[in-house]
Amino acid sequence: MNSGLLSCFDYFREMNIWALIFKLSLTVVFGGLIGLERGRKHRAAGGRTYMLVGIGAVLTMMLSQYESFLLTNNWAEISAVIGIKTDVSRFGAQVINGIGFLGAGTIIVTGRQEVKGLTTAAGLWASACMGLAIGAGFFECAIIGFILILITITVFNKIGAWIVANARNMDLYVEFAQMENLGEIISTIKKMDIQIFDVDIQREKQSNGVVIGAVLSTRLPKGESHSKVMSTISKFDFVTLVDEI
Numbered sequence: 001m002n003s004g005l006l007s008c009f010d011y012f013r014e015m016n017i018w019a020l021i022f023k024l025s026l027t028v029v030f031g032g033l034i035g036l037e038r039g040r041k042h043r044a045a046g047g048r049t050y051m052l053v054g055i056g057a058v059l060t061m062m063l064s065q066y067e068s069f070l071l072t073n074n075w076a077e078i079s080a081v082i083g084i085k086t087d088v089s090r091f092g093a094q095v096i097n098g099i100g101f102l103g104a105g106t107i108i109v110t111g112r113q114e115v116k117g118l119t120t121a122a123g124l125w126a127s128a129c130m131g132l133a134i135g136a137g138f139f140e141c142a143i144i145g146f147i148l149i150l151i152t153i154t155v156f157n158k159i160g161a162w163i164v165a166n167a168r169n170m171d172l173y174v175e176f177a178q179m180e181n182l183g184e185i186i187s188t189i190k191k192m193d194i195q196i197f198d199v200d201i202q203r204e205k206q207s208n209g210v211v212i213g214a215v216l217s218t219r220l221p222k223g224e225s226h227s228k229v230m231s232t233i234s235k236f237d238f239v240t241l242v243d244e245i
Contacts, residue, residue: 015065015066020140020144024055024058024059025148027054028055031047032156035047035049035050036163047159047160049118052126053122056125057129059129059142059145062133063129066141095128099125123149126149130142169219171215171216171218171244172229172230172233173242173245174214174233174241175240175241175242176212176236176240178238179201179212181238182201188232188233192221192229193224194221197217197218198216198217199214199216199217200215201213213241215245230243230244
């Protein structure tokens with residue numbers, strides 16, 4: 001490989017503010033592109049989740065490099081007297097592992113086959129990494145990481161919602177009175193030239209009796225809006241709930 005081509009990145013391998021901005025921005029772009037591709041296919045983890053995990057990982061790696069720099073420069077004499085011989089990359093290992101259990105507790109799978117809490121879990125993990133950076137005094141890294149995390153969970157939430165609303169793939173959750181009603185729902189959807197890939201039928205016991213629900217994975221024709229599909233299905237008297245998941 002051409003060494004001259006790789007040498008253009010040498011500046012960004014160093015410990016400086018522009019290298020920090022470049023690394024964090026790069027992981028946001030790459031993580032966002034991967035996440036958007038997964039979100040387009042209706043996978044559980046979307047753009048924001050990938051971005052938050054990427055930001056947290058960069059924060060952790062930069063923190064390790066920063067601590068290593070301090071031990072060999074600013075704190076060299078103190079570490080020599082004390083006799084510190086350790087891998088600084090392990091300093092935050094227990095925090096990172098511990099936050100994983102906390103984040104896992106926020107992830108649930110609902111009765112509608114929706115995965116909830118992934119972005120929350122990723123945000124907790126990224127926030128833990130940011131806290132490690134602040135604790136080490138690496139304030140520049142923490143401030144930039146905080147800004148990017150905030151942008152990710154606010155601005156990209158609206159962008160993601162727009163993409164989902166205009167996507168041709170659509171997952172519908174419909175609740176109805178009797179199993180016989182499902183055939184009429186499917187027939188109506190097919191008359192709109194909508195392809196149905198999968199139907200998952202569920203029964204839930206509630207105070208007012210047994211509720212029958214179905215998750216329908218569909219693909220809409222070009223120009224068909226999500227709201228029109230939901231409005232058409234909700235007009236049936238036997239349909240009690242229509243929601244996009």
